Amino acid sequence: MAEDTPPVGLVRLAAADIGDKGVITQVRAEDAGDLERRLLEFGFVEGACLEVLHEGALARDPLAVRVDDMRVALRRRDAAGIWFRKDPA
Numbered sequence: 001m002a003e004d005t006p007p008v009g010l011v012r013l014a015a016a017d018i019g020d021k022g023v024i025t026q027v028r029a030e031d032a033g034d035l036e037r038r039l040l041e042f043g044f045v046e047g048a049c050l051e052v053l054h055e056g057a058l059a060r061d062p063l064a065v066r067v068d069d070m071r072v073a074l075r076r077r078d079a080a081g082i083w084f085r086k087d088p089a
Contacts, residue, residue, distance in 0.1 A: 013079035022084040
């Protein structure tokens with residue numbers, strides 16, 4: 001599968017819009033070291049529910065996201081490695 005081709009039915013968190021909701025299916029940070037570990041520590045794990053709450057005014061960065069019962073802010077570039085299945089509207 002090509003890097004920019006999303007798996008069928010999945011969306012990158014970095015491409016999500018305010019109000020999008022779903023379940024995390026995969027967490028893979030490009031540097032695969034500290035960033036991936038920190039994302040996992042913040043609760044970005046497979047099966048966690050998420051909702052995009054807010055985005056910054058400049059370049060839509062950072063994102064404010066609810067992950068299960070926590071609210072987390074992260075840069076879109078850090079969110080690029082998080083894939084989720086959107087809830088049907």
